[in-house]
Amino acid sequence: MIEARALIKRFGTLTALDGVSLRAADGRITGLLGPNGAGKSTTLRILYTVLRPDGGEAWIDGASVLAQSLEARRRMGVLPHGAGVYPNLTARENIEYFGALHGLARAVRRARAAELIARLEMQPFADRAAKGFSQGERVKTALARALVHQPRNVLLDEPTSGLDVMAVRTLRRLLGELRDEGHCILFSSHVMQEVAALCDDVIVIAGGRVVVQAGPEELKARAGTASLEEAFVRLIDPNGAQDGP
């Protein structure tokens, strides 16, 4: 379970987050939805401990990301935006390296890597150096790397950007499976259809504030429209919305 309370983050004079509170429950996929620059990545980066908030607090399974950051990191797997992998290591070695850093014994991390490679259909490129990987291959490697220690909480920043249809399908299937296994999944996106297709909960974020947290159906009801896209537009900019189809 992931919780954040009143997160504030400033970069110089810019206030990126202005009191963001949210909750992502176990066994559910929670989507962080918002336009570019709304504060999605900043929120996730605070949650996965690479940024420190200027105010507020957040917990991963009750472990504070500020006071118990090592403990919090142990409880989550992270797929940051861009998904950089080590070019001179193979996909398998990339995954096993993170297993080692999570303190897994050699036999365990080998087995986990093999299992994830099978699950993500990575066999064709698992033992090739990551240098020449396509975006899809890179994202799969980074995703397997994030899951190698079987974290209860999984955070993904724009996981589908740059992926082809097949890769998106594999990813969606995997996220669904993880949810069914009871994991807590929080991912950010600016693509409406994706959120609609996947999420149990939607958190709409705009201008550094949470506009609404609700299920997709409730969201539409609240905005008084049958289309999720129209609901989204109305929620983030109540004045600029036009009537949809």
Added chain:
Amino acid sequence: MKSIWRVFRKEFRETLRDRRSLFTTLIIGPLLMPVLIGAVIFMAIRHSGAANTGPITLTVAHAGRAPQLLDFLRQYQVRVRPVDADRARARRLVEREHGPLLYVPRDFGARLAAGKPAPLRLYADESNRTVHGKVERLSTLLGLYGGTIARLRLVARGLDPQLLAPIALHSIDTSTPQSRAALTLGMLSYAILFTMLMSGLYIAIDTTAGERERGSLEPLLTVPVEREHLVYGKMLAACVMMLVSLMLTVAAFALTLRHIGLARLGMSANFGPGVAAGIVLGCLPLIPAGAALMILVASYTRSYREAQTYVGLVLLVPTLPLIFASILGLQPRAALMAVPSLSQHFIIMSLLRGQPLPSGYVAISAGVSLALGAVLGYLAGRLYRRERLLG
């Protein structure tokens, strides 16, 4: 501790896989440099030897005006090449051929016969080192010829020639073969230290600025490992690479200098396995400071390219004391042994000279260098705690 080791193993392994950087790090620096420097030293020795002992060709304008002088010079391995030239032409000739050219003026014979100072003009471009050596020898020979005539004149007038030699100066060269060789080999310590630092450059940049640019730093920071330990692992990888390169460089120098045959030229290079091991041990304490400095600077920069520029510049800093030392002719003192890189230079030079420094000096050098490494390492660790690191 375990995580430092794991980061080290991964960084080192990844560097070993990058053939091109490995080639530059371990072949170009440690193996090519000694061969190049060996060749330079070889040429330097041969060149200076030729000027001091071999025959000299002396171009002479109006050779017919001083036949006895030229006969005298011929006895001392001077080959006379007569040319037909006035003074302007002689000058142009020297500008082209650097000289030396001896111009015998019209009144040379007459003034000599009259017992008055007889003029001679010796043209040469003394900025050329070989010519400079030849001019020195010719001046000595001409002085000798003049001295002989002076003595004959005194004897002819019934005076004792010793009247003209109130002082008998004997200059005694106390340099040992080792110290003469070490003078020529001065650039060697520079090459060893510079190559050692350079070989950590790639790995220091690639694991910090490179890691950030490729986007793998952010996921790395989400693993449950203290940030400092990540840096220490990277630093350790750079240190091991520098150590390997240092050992290769020193071994390569020991072998090339042996083949140049310094001993045959009257100098003992004194570069056996014992000295090689001493040099490696003496330089060892500088490695952590060098690695930490490069990682610190590379982590501060915003991109790979910027890191290359800045780390390249920063690498000049440890070499500055060496240049000052050779210009000012600094000798080892306790205070100077507290200057990292300069103290390693002194240790290398003393080993090459065969005059080991007091062990207290070596301890100061090692202690200060290691302390500097610890401070810089701590600062780099601190830097990884700052979120600005992500750029």
